[in-house]
């Protein structure tokens with residue numbers, strides 16, 4: 308399954324031609340037209356040309372080789388947590404985070420007929436966000452690369468026993484019937500996206516909006532390594548709004564952390580805190596400094 312389903316191809320080609328004619332203004336996203344990432348791209352960058360890509364890797368490649376000026380990627384969801392791959396792909400890509408965007412997420416259940424359905428295809432995030440809904444109705448969740456692609460696939464399959472969970476717009480695009488709207492288990496379901504580019508942004512300090520700096524670090528394999536690495540943020544009063552650990556490789560000894568702080572390098576308190584963290588780490592890499600899209604705390 309390496310390409311878009313049949314009913315999506317004409318729309319993909321249309322969007323691709325517009326993006327190809329304006330590569331610097333193109334914004335790559337993963338998924339078929341109508342996916343949440345497509346909506347996030349259009350809302351975050353209304354003047355840009357959304358470029359659909361089948362995988363995250365393709366979306367990041369598009370920026371690296373100049374087919375798109377930016378990419379927009381979902382990184383975490385309020386209800387279902389981390390969108391896994393990006394923690395590995397992002398540091399490896401060499402791209403910088405230049406912005407963030409928060410998108411409220413609503414899912415609809417759709418099919419070629421009104422149901423009842425035996426199974427529903429969707430992106431694993433959307434299936435996780437609709438877990439209770441599906442369980443209560445005995446609908447089996449089946450994973451697909453993206454929500455809108457799942458809708459196009461169900462339309463192509465033409466079997467009334469199969470549904471898709473996707474944004475309502477996907478029903479319109481791929482000729483499906485909406486059986487139920489708002490099937491997400493939580494009404495305040497929100498996904499945070501990051502916007503990536505080849506070059507970092509240089510934020511001017513002292514603007515009325517606050518900056519977020521995202522970085523990864525790998526602590527030394529010694530007792531209290533994380534405690535020591537964090538010390539500088541406490542003593543310099545730098546607010547950390549996210550800290551996640553993940554394993555690199557199979558040894559389970561190389562723990563890497565992904566962190567967001569409020570502030571930007573150039574601010575003496577942030578510089579001191581990052582310096583102290585780097586001193587207690589094997590590696591520290593800043594992935595980007597960008598304007599925060601909504602206040603934390």
Ligand SMILES: O=C(O)C(=O)Cc1ccccc1
Pocket residue numbers: 337338341342343344345381384412430432433452453454455498
């Ligand atoms: O498949 C999509 O629609 C995506 O853009 C990924 C996704 C899925 C569910 C919530 C947010 C993003």
